[in-house]
Amino acid sequence: MNRALPSAGTTETRPLWRTALATATAGACLALYGAAPQAAVADTLQATVQAESMAKSGGCTSTDSTRAVYYCNNDSTSTSYAFPQAGRYSITVAGASSQNNTAGISVYVGSAKVAALTFTGTSYTRQSAVFDIASAGSQEIRLKLETDNGQNDTYVDYFELAYQGPTPAAPPPPSRRTRAPTPAAPTATCSRRWTRPSPTRPSPPSSPPTGTPSSPAPTTPNASTTRPAPTATARWRTSRTPATATCAPKA
Ligand SMILES: [Ca+2]
Known part of the structure; x- marks a missing residue:
């Protein structure tokens, strides 16, 4: 299985027993499948x-x-140390604490701090970090x-x-998704108007026939003819209907 490369400056504990276990597992895979992992x-x-050989x-x-x-x-x-070439290097430090707690040590390569390693307990453990060297040459560790x-x-x-x-x-930096240009959201100008149906006025009573000698006898006004019952459309005050609200983009 591939092991992802840690980023530069990260630390990693690498106990010796894990190396032995990995070797044994690799051997078992080779025997079982006939191919090297x-x-x-x-x-x-x-x-x-x-x-103890370093300068204090x-x-x-x-x-x-x-x-x-x-x-x-x-x-x-x-x-x-004279780095022979540019690239990624690892440094593994074997250390311990003088007490039953955690002690630390920082690692500098040149002027760059590449790791802050910790050791817990009085037994020696190996702690690792990786870092990158831009070009071959001597650097202080x-x-x-x-x-x-x-x-x-x-x-x-x-x-x-x-x-x-x-x-x-x-x-690579996260790519920006290409999206179709989003039209500017129209600023809707919404109006809600009430339309008032034109009342249908009742037709006036028909004129009496002309040319007749007799004058029309005065008649009692008949409510049924002079004041027709209002039609439904005339009763607009109670049957008004709202018009559809119109929304138009603001120019
Ligand atoms: Ca030593």
């Missing part, structure tokens, strides 16, 4: 540097026959205590440098 990151060990600086740093001890903040040990709070001291036995390969290409 894909290799993990092929670190090529470049150098192993004993902490800071106010309290000490070394003994097997390790360097960092007591106070800014205690450090350093060495120069410094292990520096920056997390001292009086609870412990940091022990470092050694560190290893390994070459992993070319620096992976940076992931």
Whole structure:
């Protein structure tokens, strides 16, 4: 199974038993399937540097026959290393805390801090980080205590440098999705008008026939003819209907 490359500056615990387990698993896969599993990151060990051989600086740093001890903040040990080529490297530091808690050490390559490693407990563990080198050449590698709070001291036995390969290409920035241009939202001018149907006025009574000698007898106005019952359309006050609201984009 492929193992994703960690980004530069990340740390990783790599206990020895995991290496043994991985080797045994790879052997089992080879026996079962007759094919070699894909290799993990092929670190090529470049150098192993004993902490006690590094140059000391800071106010309290000490070394003994097997390790360097960092007591106070800014205690450090350093060495120069000639990187043979540009690319991604890993550094693995074997260290421990003087107490049953967590102690730390920072790793600088040149002026860049590439890792802040931690070691929990008094047993030595190996902590790793990766970093990128832009071009071949000598760089200072410094292990520096920056997390001292009086609870412990940091022990470092050694560190290893390994070459992993070319620096992976940076992931492309997230692409902007191409979307059809969205028309500007029209600012709707909505009007809601009430339309009033024109009342149909009743027709006036027909004129009496002309030319007749007799004058029309006065008649009692007949309500049925002079005041016709209002038609439904005439009763607009109670039957008005709303017109459809019209919305038009604002010019
Ligand atoms: Ca040592």
